Amino acid sequence: MSLPHALLIRNVRPLGKAPVDLLVRDGRIAAIGAALAPPAELPTEEEDGGGALLLPGLVEGHTHLDKTLWGMDWYRNEVGSRLVDKIDNERAFRHASGHDAAGQSLALARAFLARGTTRLRTHVDIDTQAGLRHLEGVIGTRSAMQATQQIQIVAFPQSGLLLRPGTEALLEQAMAEGADLLGGLDPCAIDGDPVRSLDVLFGIAERRGCGIDIHLHEPGAMGAFSLGLIMDRVAALGMQGRVAISHGFCLGDLPPPERDPLIARMAQLGLVLITSAPASRSVPPLMACRQAGLTVLGGNDGIRDTWSPYGNPDMLERAMLIGLRYNLRRDDELDVALDCVTYAGARGCGFAAYGLAPGDRADLVLVEARSVAEAIVARPVRRRVVAGGRIVARDGALI
Amino acid sequence: MSLPHALLIRNVRPLGKAPVDLLVRDGRIAAIGAALAPPAELPTEEEDGGGALLLPGLVEGHTHLDKTLWGMDWYRNEVGSRLVDKIDNERAFRHASGHDAAGQSLALARAFLARGTTRLRTHVDIDTQAGLRHLEGVIGTRSAMQATQQIQIVAFPQSGLLLRPGTEALLEQAMAEGADLLGGLDPCAIDGDPVRSLDVLFGIAERRGCGIDIHLHEPGAMGAFSLGLIMDRVAALGMQGRVAISHGFCLGDLPPPERDPLIARMAQLGLVLITSAPASRSVPPLMACRQAGLTVLGGNDGIRDTWSPYGNPDMLERAMLIGLRYNLRRDDELDVALDCVTYAGARGCGFAAYGLAPGDRADLVLVEARSVAEAIVARPVRRRVVAGGRIVARDGALI
Numbered sequence: 001m002s003l004p005h006a007l008l009i010r011n012v013r014p015l016g017k018a019p020v021d022l023l024v025r026d027g028r029i030a031a032i033g034a035a036l037a038p039p040a041e042l043p044t045e046e047e048d049g050g051g052a053l054l055l056p057g058l059v060e061g062h063t064h065l066d067k068t069l070w071g072m073d074w075y076r077n078e079v080g081s082r083l084v085d086k087i088d089n090e091r092a093f094r095h096a097s098g099h100d101a102a103g104q105s106l107a108l109a110r111a112f113l114a115r116g117t118t119r120l121r122t123h124v125d126i127d128t129q130a131g132l133r134h135l136e137g138v139i140g141t142r143s144a145m146q147a148t149q150q151i152q153i154v155a156f157p158q159s160g161l162l163l164r165p166g167t168e169a170l171l172e173q174a175m176a177e178g179a180d181l182l183g184g185l186d187p188c189a190i191d192g193d194p195v196r197s198l199d200v201l202f203g204i205a206e207r208r209g210c211g212i213d214i215h216l217h218e219p220g221a222m223g224a225f226s227l228g229l230i231m232d233r234v235a236a237l238g239m240q241g242r243v244a245i246s247h248g249f250c251l252g253d254l255p256p257p258e259r260d261p262l263i264a265r266m267a268q269l270g271l272v273l274i275t276s277a278p279a280s281r282s283v284p285p286l287m288a289c290r291q292a293g294l295t296v297l298g299g300n301d302g303i304r305d306t307w308s309p310y311g312n313p314d315m316l317e318r319a320m321l322i323g324l325r326y327n328l329r330r331d332d333e334l335d336v337a338l339d340c341v342t343y344a345g346a347r348g349c350g351f352a353a354y355g356l357a358p359g360d361r362a363d364l365v366l367v368e369a370r371s372v373a374e375a376i377v378a379r380p381v382r383r384r385v386v387a388g389g390r391i392v393a394r395d396g397a398l399i
Numbered sequence: 400m401s402l403p404h405a406l407l408i409r410n411v412r413p414l415g416k417a418p419v420d421l422l423v424r425d426g427r428i429a430a431i432g433a434a435l436a437p438p439a440e441l442p443t444e445e446e447d448g449g450g451a452l453l454l455p456g457l458v459e460g461h462t463h464l465d466k467t468l469w470g471m472d473w474y475r476n477e478v479g480s481r482l483v484d485k486i487d488n489e490r491a492f493r494h495a496s497g498h499d500a501a502g503q504s505l506a507l508a509r510a511f512l513a514r515g516t517t518r519l520r521t522h523v524d525i526d527t528q529a530g531l532r533h534l535e536g537v538i539g540t541r542s543a544m545q546a547t548q549q550i551q552i553v554a555f556p557q558s559g560l561l562l563r564p565g566t567e568a569l570l571e572q573a574m575a576e577g578a579d580l581l582g583g584l585d586p587c588a589i590d591g592d593p594v595r596s597l598d599v600l601f602g603i604a605e606r607r608g609c610g611i612d613i614h615l616h617e618p619g620a621m622g623a624f625s626l627g628l629i630m631d632r633v634a635a636l637g638m639q640g641r642v643a644i645s646h647g648f649c650l651g652d653l654p655p656p657e658r659d660p661l662i663a664r665m666a667q668l669g670l671v672l673i674t675s676a677p678a679s680r681s682v683p684p685l686m687a688c689r690q691a692g693l694t695v696l697g698g699n700d701g702i703r704d705t706w707s708p709y710g711n712p713d714m715l716e717r718a719m720l721i722g723l724r725y726n727l728r729r730d731d732e733l734d735v736a737l738d739c740v741t742y743a744g745a746r747g748c749g750f751a752a753y754g755l756a757p758g759d760r761a762d763l764v765l766v767e768a769r770s771v772a773e774a775i776v777a778r779p780v781r782r783r784v785v786a787g788g789r790i791v792a793r794d795g796a797l798i
Binding site: 376 | 680773
């Protein structure tokens with residue numbers, strides 16, 4: 001670590017607005033304004049922003065660091081189309097290959113950082129075959145990255161919570177060993193017993209005092225049914241503001257008269273909605289959710305894994321895909337796409353001290369773009385990434 | 400132009416297969432095989448392919464070179480959401496700004512070439528306000544690019560064929576001045592008189608002896624109705640194999656019992672289908688269309704224009720968006736996404752001498768990728784682009 005010092009970034013345009021200087025001290029934004037003077041008492045590194053667009057550090061709300069094959073040999077995908085095909089294939093592949101979740105998650109976390117992501121929520125598979133091996137790997141990555149990237153870990157029962165006896169105990173143990181949140185998965189479609197599945201899940205959360213982030217792929221009426229059961233438990237257990245729904249495809253299937261009361265209840269209970277905005281699936285109505293007061297944030301889902309060859313640790317690309325999925329073309333609409341991978345992402349995940357105001361953690365991204373909209377559609381190489389007050393990447397490469 | 404010479408590219412993997420050498424003479428592929436010897440009688444440039452993946456030149460099947468604002472000041476999009484809002488806004492913007500269709504189309508065509516696109520079909524607006532000004536600009540670009548990039552021009556009545564008297568005569572004149580195909584647009588939703596609109600359109604095509612490429616955005620039953628009227632005319636006029644449907648959203652709306660007979664008739668009449676695979680719209684069923692024998696190809700649609708800030712003159716990115724839209728995850732499915740921007744593109748547009756076999760025009764793309772699927776999801780910088788037998792771009796930049 002270097003000695004305490006200040007960083008003065010000159011001539012950047014916060015979210016495309018007029019140029020300012022920005023002073024960073026002790027890892028925080030100390031001041032933002034015109035023609036700032038370096039502090040007299042501290043050695044100060046000056047950086048010319050060159051009129052770049054300034055964004056707060058990007059936020060990945062839903063990925064699977066432990067699954068990625070990033071940087072490995074090309075994986076030839078010949079997997080069947082059903083969800084269970086993908087689940088079973090992956091578990092077998094990782095068992096056979098002795099998949100290195102520690103090394104892989106670190107490689108992908110670093111790739112995210114080089115592209116400006118300074119806060120990240122990852123699900124990590126917990127199952128009776130791998131036990132807590134993947135979790136331990138990703139906890140190592142969280143420690144390795146802690147000075148520059150905040151990582152939240154969700155203990156995720158990818159192979160189901162009820163199907164394999166012993167999973168509940170493993171999830172409890174995962175929480176004890178340092179997972180930040182408890183994950184869930186399709187209580188009807190995968191577990192086949194929604195009431196018992198959710199009772200077990202919320203039981204763990206109650207005992208451990210942790211928040212929940214549930215993968216809900218279930219479509220239409222089935223998904224709406226599960227969502228109702230989830231919300232009953234949020235209300236009964238006083239878990240308002242502590243539960244996230246990932247995917248929530250059902251909200252894209254239902255007609256507005258059925259959908260809107262669900263969304264209103266989600267907003268009332270402080271649920272947040274996390275979407276990868278897949279082009280090939282129904283998706284929750286972004287604007288209607290936001291208008292109802294729901295926080296909606298974006299994530300890649302898996303990146304280059306046995307499930308899918310797609311994904312990119314670049315949250316500006318994810319913002320573009322969100323924009324394309326929701327047909328956001330106007331500049332003011334693209335501000336919403338950016339919000340999904342910045343402010344709404346931080347708020348929805350509960351990342352504190354986030355933003356571009358004095359006192360916020362100095363997580364910053366500088367890109368060559370004339371507007372937020374251009375940053376999203378052009379996804380330029382990150383000229384600089386600042387994390388925790390230090391420049392960590394230049395021109396797309398970590399220092 | 401340089402003197403006649405040969406080009407010997409060593410160590411490339413055609414579509415990811417085993418490494419070969421490739422000999423180019425007189426702008427054509429002369430031989431492909433292991434350890435080729437340079438011809439004794441000609442000076443031969445040797446190029447080390449370094450084991451790169453070799454693709455045939457990429458094909459853009461549907462874009463609007465004349466509309467683009469590529470490289471211009473950022474255009475702040477505040478346009479309304481209806482199709483007519485976008486049409487009227489654009490016509491007014493271009494009239495007020497004196498939009499330079501010649502310079503803009505050339506800039507975008509060159510950007511396409513740098514990213515490996517050697518064949519391209521562009522629509523060009525013909526309307527009573529701009530007259531043939533955009534066409535003349537894009538004809539200039541077609542001439543300027545002819546040694547390296549084949550450009551097909553579609554004379555396109557963006558503001559409707561019937562709505563503004565004089566448009567029919569302008570389209571006839573456009574064909575006389577050198578447009579390659581005749582364009583059409585939503586005969587119900589825009590022109591409001593589908594029978595008369597299509598009779599006028601096919602009348603021009605009959606008189607000029609040209610093929611047709613029709614923008615058909617109309618949804619559901621309305622689109623199916625228009626498609627039926629189009630096919631009646633294809634059959635009556637003997638225009639089998641000479642008509643393309645761009646977009647064809649209606650085929651994504653209809654249930655299979657209504658949709659499949661339409662697709663079968665399209666295949667029987669040799670229609671081709673061109674899609675940008677938009678994430679926010681219904682799209683024709685790619686696999687069902689291919690299984691029915693229909694040629695389906697891909698295109699960007701507009702790129703950075705007053706309609707939309709999106710689009711990228713990179714057909715590997717378009718292949719990725721096609722893959723995402725149709726949920727193509729397996730390597731064999733991603734071969735289909737590549738086909739849409741290579742072989743099917745060339746076949747559907749009628750670009751001759753296309754491919755990687757001896758005798759084909761030497762339009763080649765070298766990328767660092769282990770497989771076709773990786774080339775699509777990673778979209779690496781094009782290491783080399785060869786067009787008409789000459790290396791025209793290195794590492795993403797035109798020479």
